[in-house]
Amino acid sequence: MTDKDYGNLYWRLESSCPLRCVMCSSDHLIRTIKGYENTLLDQAKEIGFKTIVFTGGEPTLREGLPYLLRQAGLKGFMTRLDTNGVYLNGTQVALIKPYLTMLGLPLHGSTAEAHDLVVGKKGHFNAIKCIADSSTRRGLSLKITTAVTKENISDVKNIADYLNHSIHPEIYGVNALVKRNCNPQAYQKLKIEEEEFENLKEELLSQNYPFKLSFCFGHKDSDMAYIFVNPDFTISVTAGDSEHIIGDLKNERLEKILSKVKINHELHMRRFEETNI
Numbered sequence: 375m376t377d378k379d380y381g382n383l384y385w386r387l388e389s390s391c392p393l394r395c396v397m398c399s400s401d402h403l404i405r406t407i408k409g410y411e412n413t414l415l416d417q418a419k420e421i422g423f424k425t426i427v428f429t430g431g432e433p434t435l436r437e438g439l440p441y442l443l444r445q446a447g448l449k450g451f452m453t454r455l456d457t458n459g460v461y462l463n464g465t466q467v468a469l470i471k472p473y474l475t476m477l478g479l480p481l482h483g484s485t486a487e488a489h490d491l492v493v494g495k496k497g498h499f500n501a502i503k504c505i506a507d508s509s510t511r512r513g514l515s516l517k518i519t520t521a522v523t524k525e526n527i528s529d530v531k532n533i534a535d536y537l538n539h540s541i542h543p544e545i546y547g548v549n550a551l552v553k554r555n556c557n558p559q560a561y562q563k564l565k566i567e568e569e570e571f572e573n574l575k576e577e578l579l580s581q582n583y584p585f586k587l588s589f590c591f592g593h594k595d596s597d598m599a600y601i602f603v604n605p606d607f608t609i610s611v612t613a614g615d616s617e618h619i620i621g622d623l624k625n626e627r628l629e630k631i632l633s634k635v636k637i638n639h640e641l642h643m644r645r646f647e648e649t650n651i
């Protein structure tokens with residue numbers, strides 16, 4: 375591990391989103407700017423990033439998404455699309471599949487009732503199952519992620535069992551709520567304690583599921599480890615209870631921007647290894 379190693383670069387293509395998940399902190403208002411896409415990919419490649427994680431808001435809202443995925447693939451990146459799936463169907467999955475290494479989908483409950491309540495959209499649980507089936511049929515790897523809250527922590531083992539029997543992901547990401555990613559009222563109401571998370575982790579690890587498990591609990595697993603490109607091409611890093619904008623790709627090179635802060639490369643690469651196939 376060197377201080378030059380880079381794994382995942384999270385590119386928020388759009389901040390808007392059709393869902394209103396109970397824990398979401400995004401105001402969905404950052405304006406999308408275009409014109410620096412290839413600059414970003416070229417500079418990320420020069421520095422040595424390995425995976426571009428296309429995220430949001432909701433990244434499928436971005437016009438020309440297949441082109442961006444293709445560009446990233448042609449430049450030698452692995453690619454993951456983290457989407458809530460609202461705008462995806464089988465035809466679109468087939469269209470983007472050649473350019474994707476992995477599709478990331480959320481699942482916050484083991485039943486339609488439990489999951490749909492979290493995302494505020496009836497029928498979303500079933501939609502996720504359809505997209506997952508369609509992806510698996512086409513040989514696309516899946517990462518499913520649960521945001522663990524006070525309200526669903528007792529259901530997470532059921533979600534993992536459901537994934538094991540019905541979805542068959544490559545990776546199951548189990549993430550505790552982090553203050554910086556949550557609206558303040560929801561965080562106070564829904565946050566879980568580290569001990570509860572550790573107990574859950576132990577329980578899941580003891581099940582020997584066929585998929586890889588990835589766990590993320592707050593600051594200790596994320597501070598100075600996640601690097602984001604925002605829809606306006608500002609660059610931010612996760613630190614403490616907020617995210618810090620450290621530069622703007624429209625005016626500076628990515629390497630120079632990242633040299634202004636002390637990225638925790640060991641944690642950054644550990645998170646990369648745990649969340650990639």
Ligand code: SF4
Pocket residue numbers: 391392393394395397398399400430431432458
């Ligand atoms: S958590 Fe993600 S899917 Fe849910 S409202 Fe926020 S941006 Fe949309």
